[in-house]
Amino acid sequence: MRGGSPSTEDFGQRLRLLRARAGLSQEALSHAAGVSVRALADMERGRTRGPQRRTVQALAEALGLDADDAAGLEESAALGRPRPRTTDGPAAPAALPLPRDIQDFTARDAALARLLDLARDAGPDRPVVTVVAGQPGLGKTAFAVHAAHRLAPHFPDGRFALDLQGMDAEPATPRDALARLLGAMGVADAAIPAGTDDRAGLWRSLTGGRRLLLVLDNAADESQVGPLLPGTGPSLTIVTSRQALAGLTSVHRCDLALLRREEAVELLTRIVGPERVRAEAQAARDLADLCGHLPLAVRIAGQRLLSRPHERLGKLAARLAAEGRRLDGLQAGNLRVRAAFALSYRQLPADSRAFLRRASLAAGADFSPETGALLAGLPHDEAVARAEELTDAGLLQSDPAAERYRFHDLLRLYAAEQVAAEDGPAVRDAALDRTARWMLRRATAAALHFDVDHDRAAPSGDPDPDGAPAGREEARAWLEAERAQWLAALRRAHDSGRHREVLDAAEAMHWFSDLNKHWEQWVEVFRRSSGSARALGGRREEAVHLNYLAWAHNSCAHDPRAALASADAALVAARDSGDGLQQGWALGYGAQALDRLGRMEEAHTRLREAVRRLASQTSPQARLAELTTLNTLGTLLRRMGRAAEALDIHRRSERICRAGVPGQADELIAMYHAVARQHIGNDLAALERWHEAEPSLRHAVAFFEASQMPAWAEPARLDLGRVLAALGHPEARETLRAARDALAALRSPRQAEAATALAALGRAATGT
Structure with missing residues (x-):
């Protein structure tokens, strides 16, 4: 050999000497040739004695070899490659090498560790198969290749990788794939059986006693993969697919998640x-x-x-x-x-493509089959089938507990592009209108379960009475789960000029909203409903919904300036329509806003006027408004340092509750009574009559908890915790801690009060 080149026929030694002569490290040669450092190390140590011709050519170019040295390197590699079978025994494995590893591979440590455990667990009777499935773009192939390179030392009898072309128009057949695998095991073309079953049998017999690592990338379905899996022996097979391959039995699963x-x-x-x-x-x-x-x-x-x-x-x-x-x-x-998304999309049947497109129009982070059915114009059961098919295809993710589905954000954008390209604006608008009308009718009917004035015997107006929520708990669950959908429906109805539908929905929501004060969306709901009332020209309805809006600004968004503006507008509309009840509400909501703005004397004046107006009204609704206003007035007096007067006001509220309000349900009056008891407890606490305060506050907390009203129960729990702390009661710390955590979850501004009270209790306990 010229230039002092090695004369040995051993490929690994020849490669190592040539690299040293070129003055290159393994890392430098790896980078120049596009071969992983691990693969290069395996060659030099003799673990890989006959690399493919294209790999040898890449190494020769990176080393700058002349023609003679390059030919010598190829000759030594050829000597290490397996010969065609000439006996009944299997030849040494060759070909189908692992693809190049990605040097900047990131994360997936837990999944890699799991695969390493599986590799160690492989035994003569336990060939291990793991399926790596998931949506497009998760890096399934990169993970499988990286894992295979990491695991290579555990499988000295061969490491093969085969692309099954599952996303192509014509994926590889099991018969053709088996031919390539058998060829890689050294079986001559003439010795490969003709039939798929015979090829699978020969493949299993050749792999039975070997520690092989097999990567089957981009699988189309179970029928393609099944014949390729070793039957016995200490092998590990990694299958990647965008499909779930749920029909493969006795396999481990590695569902890759999004990166953190x-x-x-x-x-x-x-x-x-x-x-x-x-x-x-x-x-x-x-x-x-x-x-x-x-x-x-x-x-x-x-x-x-x-x-x-x-x-x-x-x-x-x-x-x-x-x-x-x-x-x-x-x-x-x-x-x-x-x-990447288009490959999967084109594989779908036409009806599944349509479902995927239309589902991207759903509002919110996820959607139910109900929503998908409406948008796609399909029966419910068919929509479920389509959603499950898309989940198995990796194009949707299913909720772990509920029957709901979600898109990845980028896949939703892609699906929305297909709506524009394949459906057009007319089809899109028809789907959105159909869904919005149905959703708004269902939301209105569901909310009426909480309306104390609603006649339970009257038709609900639900678009599907047989599938409608039955009772408050089911109605609450539906309204919470579909909040984004019915709110989008309300917007669409308002923007389309369907103002009566908006008003009916918002009116039905009135009582339900009181149970969910932590929803800031109520501001939008009642802003739109008051706008719809104005568009219809009804001044009394406008006053009603402006009052609802003032409540939302006060209690949900904690924006007293906006609340005062809405209350003042409601007062004008109520006066124009001559409605004393709405005047009383407007004065009360305006007073609450003034109080929050620090204008306590003005708030006190308005509340006194509100009580006077409401007391002169005779309707049951006026009594409820009077109860609310009395409670607000008493709270203001207590905060002004007039706790004894506050106690008198709240006792008056309690007397009205005990007397009952004709035409109102007992459970509703019981709720008002619980509110009065909470205020009485706070009044007594302000007067340092701690032992008298405790039972009133316990009553309030118990009632609100039993009624599943967390936005009411947790402030009452905070009040109780303060009283227990003053009494030195052993429950004080846990009560305050529970209130603090729950108020934080509700995004209540009172969470700071709870944290302060808990800290003060801690300081008192340590004497600091």
């Missing part, structure tokens, strides 16, 4: 370098979020930035922030998020 935010940022860092990410840390986090933490999207963003070293991360983040341009921005060379 910090993992997505770490992947971006490994691609573009830590300096750029440190310089724009927030932009890097924004990019991770805009990519939906989808590995493919993050990689594309990183590769795009890597190819533009002077472009700022913030520039790409600003581009991706526009939803209409996001998928356009997520492409780098031949890597495209849209293309």
Whole structure:
């Protein structure tokens, strides 16, 4: 050999000497040749004695070999490759090598550890199969290849990778795939049986005693994969597929999740370098979020930035922030998020494609089959079947507990693009109108379960009475689960001029809203309903809904200035219509806003006027309004340092409750009584009559809990906790802690009071 080249026929030794002569480290040669460091190390140590010709050519080019040295390297590699079978025994494995590993592979540590445990568990009677499934872009192939490289030392008898082309128009047949696998095991073409079953039998016999690692990438379905799985022996097979392959038995499953935010940022860092990410840390986090933490999207963003070293991360983040341009921005060379989604979309039957498109029109983070059926114009059971099919295809994710489904954010954008391209605006608007009308009717009927004035014998107006929620608990569950849908329906009805539907829905929601004060959406609901009342020209209805809006600003959004403006507008409308009841409500809501603004004397004056007006009214509704206003007035007096007067006012409220209100349900008056008891307890506490305060507050908490009214129960629990703390009661700490945590979950501003009371209790206990 010329130039002092090695004369040995051993490929590994020859490669090692040539690399040393070139002055290259394994890492440098790996990078130049596009071969992983692990694969290069296996070659030099003799673990891989006959690499493929294209691998040898890449190494020769990276080493800068002349023609003679390159030919010598190829000759030594050829000697290590298996010969065609000439005997009945199997030959050494060759061909179908693992693809190149990704050097910047990130995260998935738990899944890799699980695979390592499985590899160790493989035994003569336990060939291990694991299925890596999930939506497009999760990095299933990258994970399988990386895992295979990590696990390679455990499988000295061969490591094969085969692309089953599951996303192609014509995926590989099991017969053809078996031919390639048998060829890789050294079976001559002439010796490969003709039939699929015979090929599968020969494959199982050859693999039975070997420690083989097999990667079956991009599987189409179970029937394609089944014949390729070893029957016995200590092998490990990793199958990747966008389909769930739920029909494969005796397999382990590895359903890859989205990256966590910090993992997505770490992947971006490994691609573009830590300096750029440190310089724009927030932009890097924004990019991770805009990519939906989808590995493919993050990689594309990183590769795009890597190819533009002077472009700022913030520039790409600003581009991706526009939803209409996001998928356009997520492409780098031949890597495209849209293309990954399109592969799966084109595989679907026409009705499933239509369901996927229309489901993207659903409001909120997830949707029910009910919503999907309405949008797609399908019967409910068929919609369930389509949703389950799309879940198995990795295009939807199912809720772990409820029958609900969600899109990945980027896949929703893709599906919405297909609505525009394949359905057009007329079909889109018809689907949205059909869904909105149905949802608003169902929401109205469900909310009426909570309306104390509603005649239970009257028709509910539900669009599907047989499937309607039965009773309050089912109605509550439906209204909470479908909140985004019926709110979108209300918006669409308002914007379409269907004002009577808006008013009917908002009126039905009135009592239900009182049980869910932590929903800030009530501001929008009653803003739209008051606008609809104004559009219809009914001043009394406008006053009613402006009062609801004032309540929402006060109690839900905690915006007293907006509440005062709404209450003042309601007072004008009520005076115009001559409605004394609504005048009383408007004065009361305005007083609450003034109190929150620190204008206590003005609030006191308005409340006295409200009580006077309401006391002169004779309707049952006026009595309820009077109870509310008395309670508010008493609370204000207590806060003004006039607790004895407050106690008298709240005792007056309690007397009305005990006397009853004709025409009103006992359970409703019991609720007002519980409110009065809570206020009485607080009055007594202000007077330091702690032992008298405790039973009143316990009564209030118990009632609100039994009625499942957390927005009422938790403030009462805080009040009770303060009294228990003053008494030195052993339940004080736990009561305050529970109130603090629950008020935080409700986003109540009183959570700060609970935290302060709990801290004060801790200081008292330590004497600090």
